[in-house]
Amino acid sequence: MFKTIVTTSAAVTIAAGAMIFAGSNTAQAGNGWGVAAGVAGGFAAGALVGSALSQPRYAGPPTYYYAPRRVYRPAPVVTYRPAPWTNAWYNYCTSKYRSFNPRTGYYLAYSGNYRFCR
Template sequence: MRRIFKTAVLGLAVAATTLSAIPAQADHRWHRHHHRHHDRGGELAAGLAGLAFGAIVGGILSQPSGRVYIDPPAPRYRYYGPAPAYSGPVTYYRAEPWSPEWYRACSIRYRSFDPRSGTYLGYDGHRHFCEIR
């Protein structure tokens, strides 16, 4: 809205300056044709007034508005080291295959443990025998 207002006021100032000079030109032709002499001080004053008005309005419109954009501060990044690895309870015992401790330890350790065959499905896609060391 403010941009439209500025453009309209500046356009009116230019139009006023231009239109004040046109009658002076037409009057000059009339003088030559009819040989009458009139004082041209009023036409010159109107042209200067239009020029002054345009300069004043242009100066006012070129003033910066009250809002000034300030860049936000750059974010500060903090480096946090890698998260500590999970070190859950580790059991260092040896269980004999096919014992109740062995069944329990293998089913806790491997989700794909098959108690009938005593094997689990490895990441390589093959079945491996469960050994608790």
């Protein structure tokens, strides 16, 4: 970046000096003030252009758009469970669990605990 600014500044200085030198007549050209004024004007213009180009610029982080994910869940599986203490419930639990006790409504699970039949 600095190299570009110096190159731009030098080019502007030379161009301004050449324009002023070309515009002056031969009597003033021998004096040397025209070239010096052109170089000084070019230096000032180059300094202005160079400082304008070298200003820090803030570039914020890029904005990302995340599309919302669509999660497709399967429909819930509906199982048939009869209401407790009905004839259908007694038939269901008796056929499903061999250790079902119809007086309490519990069966003996593999863990060794008694669970209510649902």
